[in-house]
Structure formats: C-alpha cells, structure tokens
Amino acid sequence: MSLVALEGVTKHVLLPDDTRLDILRGIDLEIGAGDHVSIVGRSGSGKSTLLNLLGMLDSPSEGTVSFRGDAVGRMGQAKLDRLRGRNVGYVFQQFNLLPGRSALENVAMPLSYAKGREFWARKTIAADMLDRVGLSHRLESPPEQLSGGEQQRVAIARALVRRPALILADEPTGALDVETGGAVMTLLDDIASEAEAALVTITHDVHVAARARRHYRLEAGVLAPVELDLAFRETALGAIAEAPAGVQ
Ligand SMILES: Nc1ncnc2c1ncn2[C@@H]1O[C@H](COP(=O)(O)OP(=O)(O)OP(=O)(O)O)[C@@H](O)[C@H]1O
Numbered sequence: 001m002s003l004v005a006l007e008g009v010t011k012h013v014l015l016p017d018d019t020r021l022d023i024l025r026g027i028d029l030e031i032g033a034g035d036h037v038s039i040v041g042r043s044g045s046g047k048s049t050l051l052n053l054l055g056m057l058d059s060p061s062e063g064t065v066s067f068r069g070d071a072v073g074r075m076g077q078a079k080l081d082r083l084r085g086r087n088v089g090y091v092f093q094q095f096n097l098l099p100g101r102s103a104l105e106n107v108a109m110p111l112s113y114a115k116g117r118e119f120w121a122r123k124t125i126a127a128d129m130l131d132r133v134g135l136s137h138r139l140e141s142p143p144e145q146l147s148g149g150e151q152q153r154v155a156i157a158r159a160l161v162r163r164p165a166l167i168l169a170d171e172p173t174g175a176l177d178v179e180t181g182g183a184v185m186t187l188l189d190d191i192a193s194e195a196e197a198a199l200v201t202i203t204h205d206v207h208v209a210a211r212a213r214r215h216y217r218l219e220a221g222v223l224a225p226v227e228l229d230l231a232f233r234e235t236a237l238g239a240i241a242e243a244p245a246g247v248q
C-alpha cells in the first residue's frame, strides 16, 4: 500500500483581481514506504504547494490525497493533526523556527506532543539529534543568533526528531555550502533508511536530486517523471537562463 498518494489533484486560487491561478494541474503521485523521490522545477512552478499537499498541510481544489489508504479530506481535524505530528517531518523552505527559543527547544518541540519516553526524554533526544547535525555547541542559541546554514540544520533536526514515516524537504541544502550540504543530505538519507521512511526532496541541486531513486519535474503545475540526465540538463539550463545578470 502506498504511504501517501495524490490522485487527480489540482490546486487553484482566486487572485485579488478575480482571475483564477492554476498552481497544480492533474497530479497523480504515489509515494511508498522507504521511497526516495526528488522534484525539480523552476521558481513558481508549484513545488512548495505540492509538498504542502503531500504533507497534508493544505487541501487540494480537486482530487484526493490519501495517507495509508485513508482519504485525508474525510478526516477530522484532531485525527489529521495527530497523523501529521506522528508521521510527517517537514523541512520548510523558510525554516519556520520559533524565534526567541533555543535550538534545543525548537528541536524538542515536536516531541512535546508525544507520549511515554519520547515525551519524558525529549531534551536528550533533541540534543542527540542536534549533535548529529553538528550543532552540539549551539544547543542554547536561538535562531536569530544562528547562521542560515545552522538554522537549516536545526530545521532538519526538528523534522527528523520523531523518526517520521514521511520526510518532506523543501530545498534542504539551499543555505548550505557544498560540503555541509553533502553531510546534511547523508544525514537525511541515513535517518530515512534507519526508519524506512520515505523522503521527498525539492531541490535545484542536481547532486541532491541524484541521491533519490525516482525523479520528477514540475513545470507550470504539471508533474512528469524525468530521467536524471534530462533533469540535470534542464535544471542547469533553466538556472542559467533565470539567473539575473551578474549572478554566478
Ligand atoms: N495562497 C496563494 N495565493 C496566491 N498565489 C499563490 C498562493 N500560493 C502560491 N501561489 C502562487 O503559486 C505559484 C507556485 O507557488 P510555489 O510556492 O508552490 O512555487 P515554488 O515552485 O515552490 O517556487 P520557489 O522555487 O520559488 O520556492 C507561485 O506563482 C505563487 O505565487
């Protein structure tokens, strides 16, 4: 059975001038347990919107999202919150860390909804996870005192701390240098395989995409499978065409 599945999913919004913006069109996508999928696509192509639907943070305009065979649209809010909290780890493009709270408090936060040992030992579990992302010396620092790459690693530690069945990562290496990015992706891969979790990664980086087993490209809201070579060429060309003068 699939872990999460989208069937005939569309997403559109009404803009202030009353025109309709079609963000996603006719998306069919099945993610199995332990699957490893990458999604590439230009800025504005709908990648984060798609990830929010996979993570059950947003609902589609049409079509169905199901988790382990259950239609998400028919679940009550409390069940949905529990399901997400227990099973989904998000690495958001903008990190979404709590300001004024230490790295340790940020990473322990998802465990405050857990039961038993996970709850009682939450500080130790969070500290271990921060150690794995190389931040054991920054446990007490709030996000505003951390660099972009350090904040990204805190966000990754927070996403992984409950060993979710589904890890959704939106540009997880976007703020990192090549070496740190490689180390962080290895960590994401390791933890995903330890817990047999599925990992869906949105990325502009072909080396990150290359770690996945299946590759997709999102273009103007349409999702299509791609061979990596093609994804590489299109992304590289797209990046060059899109880069403003003087950049790179
Ligand atoms: N709630 C909304 N209301 C209006 N427009 C929206 C809304 N959410 C997303 N959009 C638009 O939908 C398109 C897709 O947005 P999305 O954030 O999914 O793109 P993306 O592929 O993640 O881009 P990036 O690579 O820049 O992060 C964009 O043009 C965005 O402006």
Ligand SMILES: [Mg+2]
Residues within 6 Å of the ligand: 047, 048, 049, 093, 170
């Ligand atoms: Mg995005």
